[in-house]
Amino acid sequence: MVDKKYKQIDKDSYKYFSQLSPEYDKGEQEEVDKIKFILKHCQYYVSKTEVINAPKVLNKQEAKKYPFYKNWLDLDNAWRGKIASDYSVKDDKYDISDDIVAKKWNEFCKEEFEPPQNQLKNQHQVKGKKYTMVSLGTASGTVFRINRGNQDIYQALPLDTNIIAKDKSNFLIKRSKNVTLVSNVADKDLERPINTEEKVVLNEFKVLSSKFFKNNFDDAEVYLNNTSVNIKNFPLDSFKQWFNGDLEGKTSIELLTKSKVKQGLKRDPRLLYAIKEKVDDSIICKTRDGSISRINIEGTLVNFLLPFRDKDTKKIYNDSKEE
Known part of the structure; x- marks a missing residue:
């Protein structure tokens, strides 16, 4: 029942923002009025x-x-x-x-x-x-929209009037009658061209393992997010080679470059870490600083999450779309 309501809202929001808006009958107009109310009262x-x-x-x-x-x-x-x-x-x-x-x-x-x-x-x-x-806050603060990652995770994302996610295409300038600008100096801002970039929001976008790994891991599944990559069904034996010791049932392990290992061991002589160079040698682009997280071992396979820069996951995405 909830899903139907959300679908209805999405449908009506398209009607409201699309330049191809038809004349509404009474029932449709009531639904569109609901959207207007949401926009007016649910933004702060x-x-x-x-x-x-x-x-x-x-x-x-x-x-x-x-x-x-x-x-x-x-x-x-x-x-x-x-x-x-x-x-x-x-x-x-x-x-x-x-x-x-x-x-x-x-x-x-x-x-x-x-x-x-x-x-x-x-x-x-x-x-x-x-x-x-x-x-x-006030206008000097930040306007946020809430992006649902999955059933348990919600992310607050700042609104940018110049970058609009493709999955919010009904709000794109090219399909909207009206454009809303946030500015303290509107006269000066309007003297410059307004360029709108469509930003790809990656949410568990599946790509071929060959587009991500250098070696042959055909059975592994690769899912792209904007700043991380979710790996499933990766061989446990190959995974263990990235670390300086036994995984000890840990679910998150720090990535360290060889230059930072000495400092890390000085901090904790028993520190378990992943050797960043070994991880990067296995894939087509470099990970960013952070940790290998969401480690879940299932028999001879393992699932985990790797951290990446937005530009690198976007490149993998673009390369996969070219084929």
């Missing part, structure tokens, strides 16, 4: 705000109708519960001027925002980190 500016400013965020009456407001309210209730009678606000911020309160605040932020120690790539991962959450 956001910015990242340090969590110590929670009192100021919660005092904004206009922010209460937006979904992130509850996150701030939950944070405030949790801090009240931890600090009890020492809860204090000064200049629209939590008052942590007292040394004991400041220590409790740091402990609270670590509990709320930092991953467990066993999930850190290294002990310096969160050093100097500012704890922030999304709050209501």
